[in-house]
Amino acid sequence: xxxxxxxxxxxxxxxxxxxxxxxxxxxxxxxxxxxxxxxxxxxxxxxxxxxxxxxxxxxxxxxxxxxxxxxxxxxxxxxxxxxxxxxxxxxxxxxxxxxxxxxxxxxxxxxxxxxxxxxxxxxxxxxxxxxxxxxxxxxxxxxxxxxxxxxxxxxxxxxxxxxxxxxxxxxxxxxxxxxxxxxxxxxxxxxxxxxxxxxxxxxxxxxxxxxxxxxxxxxxxxxxxxxxxxxx
Numbered sequence: 001x002x003x004x005x006x007x008x009x010x011x012x013x014x015x016x017x018x019x020x021x022x023x024x025x026x027x028x029x030x031x032x033x034x035x036x037x038x039x040x041x042x043x044x045x046x047x048x049x050x051x052x053x054x055x056x057x058x059x060x061x062x063x064x065x066x067x068x069x070x071x072x073x074x075x076x077x078x079x080x081x082x083x084x085x086x087x088x089x090x091x092x093x094x095x096x097x098x099x100x101x102x103x104x105x106x107x108x109x110x111x112x113x114x115x116x117x118x119x120x121x122x123x124x125x126x127x128x129x130x131x132x133x134x135x136x137x138x139x140x141x142x143x144x145x146x147x148x149x150x151x152x153x154x155x156x157x158x159x160x161x162x163x164x165x166x167x168x169x170x171x172x173x174x175x176x177x178x179x180x181x182x183x184x185x186x187x188x189x190x191x192x193x194x195x196x197x198x199x200x201x202x203x204x205x206x207x208x209x210x211x212x213x214x215x216x217x218x219x220x221x222x223x224x225x226x227x228x229x230x231x232x
Contacts, residue, residue, distance in 0.1 A: 003099045029038035044072065059196065061216040064148050065104030068218055073231035078103045078219045085142045085217065092134040105217040107135075111208045114171065122168035124176050133214075135179035144223035147182075148216040149174045151191040154207035173213050186220070 069075055079102075086105045090098050095113035099106040109115035114131035117123075124132065139147065151170030153162040174189045199206035219227070 003097075032043040043058055059198075060190065060192070061106050061148060061150055061214045064099055064216045065101045065106060065218055069103045070219070070224055071229060074224070074227035075103050077227040077230050078223060081142070081223070082217070082219075085138065085145070088138045088141065089135070093131055093140060096131075103219060105215075107215040107217070108212055109214075110210075110212040115213050117169055117211070122165065122166065122172050124172050129176070132176050133180060136177050138180055139177065139182050139186070144218050144220050144226070146186050146188070146220050147177075148188045148190065148218075149177075150189075150216075152210060152212050152214065153194050154210040155194040155197070155201045156207065159194055163191065163195075166193045167191035169213060 006032075025074075072079060079100075082100060082103060082105055085104075086098050086100050089096060089105070089107060093114055095109075097106075097108040097110075097113060109131070115128045116125065117128070118125070139145070149170050151166035153166050155162070157165075170189050170191045174184075174187050178184045178187065194210070196214075197206075197210045199209040201207050201210060
């Protein structure tokens with residue numbers, strides 16, 4: 001079952017909880033409570049809090065998801081659809097780490113979960129191709145979403161080289177998905193090199209997990225408008 005990364009509680013309570021317990025709040029929160037009262041402004045604040053409490057005090061994927069929340073009954077409508085999409089991703093790509101966050105989805109692929117790049121390479125190999133083909137099919141099932149693709153590396157090699165490598169890997173993923181018929185307008189592509197580690201780079205296991213691609217999935221304006229109308 002995919003993980004819920006954040007209960008959709010009142011904005012003040014969430015902010016207090018995150019400041020109090022930091023990263024564990026995000027990792028260990030229970031199932032969501034629907035009908036949260038979180039406006040876009042408070043969402044941006046919460047996104048900033050999350051950004052300072054995940055990994056190496058940075059996590060732009062979670063910030064992007066929480067920063068754009070609609071909240072209220074409309075947010076519940078969006079969340080229901082994100083639940084279904086998250087379930088589909090887990091069904092089709094069992095190795096991916098799928099986390100439901102607020103009104104969006106955070107998907108992480110590392111070297112053991114379906115999108116793998118050989119050392120110093122950025123081309124999409126056969127295993128990665130199979131995984132991304134499945135992901136593209138799900139994006140077609142849920143067309144009213146926007147997708148942020150991020151590239152990350154470990155700290156082996158120079159920071160400058162790693163930044164370029166993460167860029168090429170993130171762009172390879174985006175280009176593959178666009179090549180599968182997904183509109184390029186749905187994608188934003190970013191890269192962070194070694195600047196956003198989630199795990200300890202002093203261990204082989206940690207470095208392998210930090211060599212990852214993260215995807216954030218959020219509602220587009222059409223789905224948000226549909227949600228607002230349904231909430232009236």
